[in-house]
Amino acid sequence: MEVYDNAEALIEVFNAYGVEHLFFNPGVDNVPVLETVSRYQATGKQSPRGILCLDEFVTLTAAHGNYMASGKPQAVSVHSELGTLQIGGALQNAQWGKVPVIIFAEIQGPTERVNWRQEPFDQGSMVRNFVKWDHQLIDKEDIHDALQVALNIATTEPYGPVYLAVPREVLWHKADKSLDKPKTFVKSDTRKMEANPVILDKAADILINAENPLIITGHSGRNPDTVPKLIELAETLFARVVTSDTRMNFPNSHPLAAYLAAHVGFSNPLLTNTDTILVIDYDLPYAAPPMGPSAETKIVHIDIDMQKNGALLWGRKPDIAIEADSGQAIPALTKAINQKLTDERRAQLKERFKQLEAEHDNLAGEWQSLAESHSQKKPISAHWLSRCISEAIDEDTIIVNQTISPARIVAHLVQRSKPGTLLSYSGGCIGWAIGAALGVKLASPDKTVVSLMGDGAFIYGCPESSLWSSGFYKAPFLSIIFDNQGYGAIKGLFREKHDVDNMGADIYTAPDYAKIAQACNAFGRTVEDPADINPALKEGLEQVRSGQPAVLDIRLEPV
Numbered sequence: 001m002e003v004y005d006n007a008e009a010l011i012e013v014f015n016a017y018g019v020e021h022l023f024f025n026p027g028v029d030n031v032p033v034l035e036t037v038s039r040y041q042a043t044g045k046q047s048p049r050g051i052l053c054l055d056e057f058v059t060l061t062a063a064h065g066n067y068m069a070s071g072k073p074q075a076v077s078v079h080s081e082l083g084t085l086q087i088g089g090a091l092q093n094a095q096w097g098k099v100p101v102i103i104f105a106e107i108q109g110p111t112e113r114v115n116w117r118q119e120p121f122d123q124g125s126m127v128r129n130f131v132k133w134d135h136q137l138i139d140k141e142d143i144h145d146a147l148q149v150a151l152n153i154a155t156t157e158p159y160g161p162v163y164l165a166v167p168r169e170v171l172w173h174k175a176d177k178s179l180d181k182p183k184t185f186v187k188s189d190t191r192k193m194e195a196n197p198v199i200l201d202k203a204a205d206i207l208i209n210a211e212n213p214l215i216i217t218g219h220s221g222r223n224p225d226t227v228p229k230l231i232e233l234a235e236t237l238f239a240r241v242v243t244s245d246t247r248m249n250f251p252n253s254h255p256l257a258a259y260l261a262a263h264v265g266f267s268n269p270l271l272t273n274t275d276t277i278l279v280i281d282y283d284l285p286y287a288a289p290p291m292g293p294s295a296e297t298k299i300v301h302i303d304i305d306m307q308k309n310g311a312l313l314w315g316r317k318p319d320i321a322i323e324a325d326s327g328q329a330i331p332a333l334t335k336a337i338n339q340k341l342t343d344e345r346r347a348q349l350k351e352r353f354k355q356l357e358a359e360h361d362n363l364a365g366e367w368q369s370l371a372e373s374h375s376q377k378k379p380i381s382a383h384w385l386s387r388c389i390s391e392a393i394d395e396d397t398i399i400v401n402q403t404i405s406p407a408r409i410v411a412h413l414v415q416r417s418k419p420g421t422l423l424s425y426s427g428g429c430i431g432w433a434i435g436a437a438l439g440v441k442l443a444s445p446d447k448t449v450v451s452l453m454g455d456g457a458f459i460y461g462c463p464e465s466s467l468w469s470s471g472f473y474k475a476p477f478l479s480i481i482f483d484n485q486g487y488g489a490i491k492g493l494f495r496e497k498h499d500v501d502n503m504g505a506d507i508y509t510a511p512d513y514a515k516i517a518q519a520c521n522a523f524g525r526t527v528e529d530p531a532d533i534n535p536a537l538k539e540g541l542e543q544v545r546s547g548q549p550a551v552l553d554i555r556l557e558p559v
């Protein structure tokens with residue numbers, strides 16, 4: 001077997017940074033890397049495990065899921081400019097999801113423009129809008145050094161994707177013998193950024209004096225031990241917590257978890273009615289919410305990433321900006337608040353808690369009753385389905401969620417309480433959940449993984465590719481399709497805002513998704529009767545536990 005020294009250097013750098021998988025789709029160009037990975041694996045040498053994905057969209061989406069479950073940096077190898085193009089919208093999700101991933105591809109083109117039909121002379125320009133850094137290796141540049149720079153940039157907060165275009169002669173470079181030992185590594189500084197105590201003190205004053213404070217968190221739960229810290233803060237302030245579904249940041253069963261009435265539609269009255277917001281690790285959603293907080297609302301913002309690509313949260317500066325790692329800043333803030341709270345204020349806050357707890361219980365009860373009232377509704381309702389899913393899974397099951405129009409229903413009815421048991425996308429590209437579930441299962445082989453998505457998302461997610469890899473690499477997960485036979489989010493939004501009812505975005509005489517699953521050696525079942533949901537969930541979970549990927553196509557009321 002040939003010895004490709006630069007391919008070996010690449011593996012050594014990946015090993016040093018803890019990269020465990022290489023999600024790839026081949027062209028002839030990356031064969032030396034793939035061959036070297038195989039050789040390392042066959043001879044018992046440490047190497048990332050190669051995971052073949054039959055579509056490049058899945059390479060990066062699986063890496064995204066794998067990062068979210070493992071916290072480890074990721075590597076993706078694709079075929080030159082074509083493979084890079086095929087990654088498509090998965091890259092926007094990785095950008096918004098702050099995924100520390102290196103994507104590398106061969107470059108064969110000239111270094112200058114010849115004419116528009118020439119090979120891509122600037123391959124990185126295809127991804128430049130979405131990565132923290134891209135680089136094209138030039139002759140004689142050391143791939144080992146370039147990779148370290150790339151991985152250091154990817155793994156420096158705020159994390160994000162990087163792209164490396166590597167000339168064929170570098171990737172294919174041969175040596176007489178293997179590397180004796182890895183070169184030295186200079187990794188990026190991973191110390192936690194600490195909050196400034198003087199600013200924390202000011203934030204504590206504002207929050208103590210707030211009458212109707214709201215904590216909003218986006219992805220503070222990315223560090224699992226931040227979850228109990230946030231609970232402690234909420235219970236010190238007795239403030240309600242709104243959490244995104246990107247991570248399990250705060251248990252939705254907690255009395256301080258904010259619930260919305262089931263009928264409020266797209267708006268969020270909690271955001272407009274509060275006098276003070278403590279916002280933690282939160283990005284502007286990809287599709288902006290209709291209304292932000294009022295101009296009088298005080299905003300305290302804790303984030304590792306204050307800049308948000310230059311865009312301010314809700315278009316305004318916070319009153320207090322605390323640039324820090326939330327895992328450190330949250331307990332420090334709780335401490336500062338505890339030191340300042342008088343007995344009198346504590347007693348007042350406890351009174352507030354009683355009211356919030358009663359509101360929570362009322363609304364949670366409303367959601368449950370609504371779901372139960374749908375138990376025999378035909379076609380099946382998303383409420384009843386969500387309620388059944390919640391009952392069928394255990395507390396360690398990891399939900400990988402990209403439901404769109406039923407997102408709020410899922411958030412209120414699928415109970416999650418343990419850190420790390422809820423993962424979702426942050427960007428805007430549909431098709432994330434099924435490939436991400438593959439990556440999650442590879443990172444968490446002992447956990448049950450259940451992905452939730454719409455029928456549109458199932459198809460966007462390249463199900464044949466995701467299910468094939470799931471079966472082949474023995475990483476089985478259950479996919480549940482909230483099949484409303486159309487693009488519900490688009491139709492719902494237009495109906496509400498523009499009174500457009502028929503836009504032709506229905507997927508009637510829908511493809512048979514269960515048969516697609518079966519064709520990929522997965523278990524597949526279609527469910528149309530609400531009474532069949534529980535038996536189908538049981539069967540799907542049993543299939544997954546016995547090692548087979550499974551898909552349940554739950555036909556809901558068409559949108």
Ligand SMILES: Cc1ncc(C[n+]2csc(CCOP(=O)(O)OP(=O)(O)O)c2C)c(N)n1
Binds near residue numbers: 405453
């Ligand atoms: C790659 C991509 N194409 C198109 C869109 C626009 N889009 C947003 S939501 C949506 C509908 C998704 O349908 P489905 O997954 O079935 O969920 P539903 O809206 O029905 O709940 C579309 C097409 C997008 N976000 N990403």
